[in-house]
Amino acid sequence: MIEHIPLLVGAGLLAGAMNAIAGGGSFVTFPAMVFAGLPPVIANATSTVALLPGTLASSWAYRKGLRGIGVLPLRVMMPITLVGGLVGGLLLLWTPGRLFDAVVPWLLLLATLVFAGGRELVQAVSGKLDIGAVPAMLVQFLIAVYGGYFGGAVGLMMLAAWSLFEAADFKSMAPTRTVMVSLANAMAAICFVLAGAVRWPEMLAMMGAAVVGGYAGARLAVYVPARVIRILVLILSVSVTAHFFLRQ
Numbered sequence: 705m706i707e708h709i710p711l712l713v714g715a716g717l718l719a720g721a722m723n724a725i726a727g728g729g730s731f732v733t734f735p736a737m738v739f740a741g742l743p744p745v746i747a748n749a750t751s752t753v754a755l756l757p758g759t760l761a762s763s764w765a766y767r768k769g770l771r772g773i774g775v776l777p778l779r780v781m782m783p784i785t786l787v788g789g790l791v792g793g794l795l796l797l798w799t800p801g802r803l804f805d806a807v808v809p810w811l812l813l814l815a816t817l818v819f820a821g822g823r824e825l826v827q828a829v830s831g832k833l834d835i836g837a838v839p840a841m842l843v844q845f846l847i848a849v850y851g852g853y854f855g856g857a858v859g860l861m862m863l864a865a866w867s868l869f870e871a872a873d874f875k876s877m878a879p880t881r882t883v884m885v886s887l888a889n890a891m892a893a894i895c896f897v898l899a900g901a902v903r904w905p906e907m908l909a910m911m912g913a914a915v916v917g918g919y920a921g922a923r924l925a926v927y928v929p930a931r932v933i934r935i936l937v938l939i940l941s942v943s944v945t946a947h948f949f950l951r952q
Contacts (some may be wrong), residue, residue: 708739708906711736711740712736712737712740712906712913713913714910714913714920714922715733715736715910715911715913716733716738716909716910716912716913716917717913717917718732718917718919719731719732719733719755719758719914719917720913720914720915720916720917720918720919720920720921721917721918721920721921721924722759722921722933722937723759723762723914723921724758724917724918724919724921724924725921725928727819727859727937728819728937728940728941729758730751730752730755730831730856731812731815731816731937731940732940732944733751733910733911733914734747734751734856735756735944735948736751736910737750737906743801744804744805744808745796745797745801745901746761746901747898748804748854749796749797749896749901749902749914750902750903750906750907750910752889752892752896753893753896753902754906754907754910754911754914755911756799756886756889756893757911757915759889759917760886760890761808761918765883766883767877767879768884769876769879769880770880771879771880771917773870774866774869774870775837775840775869775892781880781884783847784848785844785848785851785887786888786891786928787845787889788844788845788846788847788848788888789848789849789887790852790891791852792848792849792850792851792854792892792897793852793853793892793893793896794852795852795853796852796854797899805952806952808948809948809952811854811856812856812941812945812948814856814857816857816941816945817936818856818864819937819938819941820938820941835869838868843865843868844865844884847861847862847865848884851866851892852891852892855885855888855889858888859881862884862885866881869897871903882950923925932936
């Protein structure tokens, strides 16, 4: 484990900074855990727990802007997201390692595509459909399940889905998105900890670095254009996805 500490610390620093600026930190932390020798399911669970403090801190910072989205008030969104995150976490724990290993490249590909075109998709579909409360609740539940199971680009998936029934900009939906992602991740993280699916030495090394990286990233965001960071994240995500396909 000791020989992998520099890798995990570096991944945590980079992921924390990425999440603070543009998102996509799991594109770094999950493969770093796999390269450090953790089985994919354990790597994903450990990565989720390691990044959780950063998302919770962001949620607290955003608390004053929290609101319902379209036909979904907060009192409905929050329990749906919690249950979805729980189901997603349990599904990950129940997924055989070999099956998850086979699915991972496709999940990474999905996350990469969403990250690459999510903003444009949101703008294209913004407020286009009149969706009722029940379909909206189902969509939110399914996205929360994905967030608890894997979670790559889940924030952008929520924004894209919400834009179907509310024409709003990214900034106004950011507080709710951040909190909903945190709720799904927190429920999954609780499952992983209780099930003993977290490798604590690796998690603690990465978590501490991610907190430092998140603070540095927030400061760096003032000077580095978001477009530049976004391009770098896309290059990284494409590279990681290609590696996992070739790895099979």
